[in-house]
Amino acid sequence: MNAKEKLKSANQSEKYICVGLDTNPKKLPSHLSSSKNPVLEFNKRIIESTKDLAAAYKLNLAFYESEGVKGLQNLEETLTFIPEKVLTIADGKRGDIGNTSNLYARSVFEHFNFDSTTLNPLMGFDSLEPFIDYKNKLNFILVLTSNPGSANFQKQELKNGNYLYQEVLKKIHNWNNDKNCGIVFGATNISELRDNLELIGELPMLIPGVGAQGGSVDDVCTTIFNSNNNSFLINSSRGIIHKSLGEDFEKAARDELIFLNKSISQLIKV
Amino acid sequence: MNAKEKLKSANQSEKYICVGLDTNPKKLPSHLSSSKNPVLEFNKRIIESTKDLAAAYKLNLAFYESEGVKGLQNLEETLTFIPEKVLTIADGKRGDIGNTSNLYARSVFEHFNFDSTTLNPLMGFDSLEPFIDYKNKLNFILVLTSNPGSANFQKQELKNGNYLYQEVLKKIHNWNNDKNCGIVFGATNISELRDNLELIGELPMLIPGVGAQGGSVDDVCTTIFNSNNNSFLINSSRGIIHKSLGEDFEKAARDELIFLNKSISQLIKV
Numbered sequence A, B: 001m002n003a004k005e006k007l008k009s010a011n012q013s014e015k016y017i018c019v020g021l022d023t024n025p026k027k028l029p030s031h032l033s034s035s036k037n038p039v040l041e042f043n044k045r046i047i048e049s050t051k052d053l054a055a056a057y058k059l060n061l062a063f064y065e066s067e068g069v070k071g072l073q074n075l076e077e078t079l080t081f082i083p084e085k086v087l088t089i090a091d092g093k094r095g096d097i098g099n100t101s102n103l104y105a106r107s108v109f110e111h112f113n114f115d116s117t118t119l120n121p122l123m124g125f126d127s128l129e130p131f132i133d134y135k136n137k138l139n140f141i142l143v144l145t146s147n148p149g150s151a152n153f154q155k156q157e158l159k160n161g162n163y164l165y166q167e168v169l170k171k172i173h174n175w176n177n178d179k180n181c182g183i184v185f186g187a188t189n190i191s192e193l194r195d196n197l198e199l200i201g202e203l204p205m206l207i208p209g210v211g212a213q214g215g216s217v218d219d220v221c222t223t224i225f226n227s228n229n230n231s232f233l234i235n236s237s238r239g240i241i242h243k244s245l246g247e248d249f250e251k252a253a254r255d256e257l258i259f260l261n262k263s264i265s266q267l268i269k270v
Helices: A003-013 A040-051 A061-065 A068-081 A098-111 A125-132 A162-175 A189-195 A217-225 A251-269 B003-012 B038-050 B059-065 B068-081 B098-111 B125-132 B164-175 B190-195 B217-225 B248-267
Strands: A017-020 A054-058 A087-094 A115-119 A139-143 A181-185 A206-209 A232-236 B017-020 B056-060 B087-094 B117-118 B138-144 B180-185 B203-207 B230-234
Touching: A003 A054, A003 B203, A040 A068, A040 A232, A040 A251, A040 B068, A054 A162, A061 A068, A061 A087, A061 B098, A068 B068, A087 A098, A087 A125, A087 A139, A098 A115, A098 A125, A098 B059, A115 A125, A125 A139, A125 A162, A125 A189, A139 A162, A162 A181, A162 B056, A189 A217, A217 A232, A217 A251, A232 A251, A232 B203, A251 B203, B003 B056, B003 B087, B003 B138, B038 B248, B056 B059, B056 B068, B059 B087, B087 B098, B087 B138, B098 B125, B098 B217, B117 B125, B125 B138, B125 B164, B138 B164, B164 B180, B190 B217, B217 B230, B217 B248, B230 B248
Parallel strands: A017 A054, A017 A232, A054 A087, A087 A115, A115 A139, A139 A181, A181 A206, A206 A232, B017 B056, B017 B230, B056 B087, B087 B117, B117 B138, B138 B180, B180 B203, B203 B230
Antiparallel strands: none
């Protein structure tokens, strides 16, 4: 299965949640501290406990890179715990001049063999092209992010009448010849999501910002329900992996995932 | 010396070139292939041969990350070859939601102890704040990049009359309370550079895009000469480190740097 098929298959099995493995070595359940490698042990147990329910796992590269060599080793090994049929996302928001993006693309898609990645489109087409050239991967391009700063530039109105994020969205359709582009659209921007469903069309969506950042799963689902889009992931990181910081952390993560999948199934089926 | 002082001191000593250590393991002089670690040997010799002439060294993180664990080790070790008084730049173009940018900032400014970094402003202020909070570091924020794709979004005209890159430039001034922000402005955009010198003001500039990308050192210098800006770096990566791919590569790099520093001194002193 290629990346897009993995996502479709997950959604068809009523799995909608992308589990964000933003694993912070300083915020682990204390009973793991005696483990040889607490980060890896944590990831392994979370994956073991959720792999039949997760639509995807998103690894936030910052959390691994910031631990240097050991972090990269943990990143590599964590990927081996994830079943082949479950989508993996490298969350790095890269985007650079062509010969540099080439290297980033090779790193996430070949060295680490991720199925998909997040990309920052500010530098334009040639900065994304090396990623888009991988036809069987999936590229989630930032359209409208979930943070307050999205108002600074992404929500700037252009002279041509579009907002910048809409201009990005339109360009993505032009770049999507191989149907391997998706978008990142923050759950904190519900009215913009509602107003742009037609423009989004069938682009797969990665939706961060629920939970700690203030977005609501209910609002997202009732909004998407009114559209033709049937390929989406709602990301939850801390809301799942830190649902409990006690000895029951795996079970708490699993229970939360069951709860979210059920809630979403009900909301989008009504 | 803090980062900005290092840059000022370099410029005062008529050093203007940022040497881009975009070291590609597949493009090294063949006589280094017998070395235990050709990338590291190459960087060491380039630095040894240019350290009294370079205003800064820019390490393009993609080139190191894409080599995995070994690449990160090379990155760390390369930094130890660079004299304390020479500015170091982590070229990663990061920018993410706050808690993630925190980790990236800690990684480049604490773990690796770079003096400065490049940043992507698309996600707005809170995505850059964790970097800007390091008062003694220097943050080169992408304003107008040197690649063709800069036309896609950065050169979009806004309803308020600014181009997007000008809006970024204006916001940077608002964010620059600790005078630790600079800008990236591509040498391929000379007319825009000329038209915005007043708006740029005294912001330190990192100027990529000369050489292989088509920008001209002469054009940049004659343009800057007419401004109040006296704190800038012209980046050259392949133009210096690949000036020769033979056994004389260190000497060729040194000669090119001498040539560039002299040319620039003459151009901006006329």
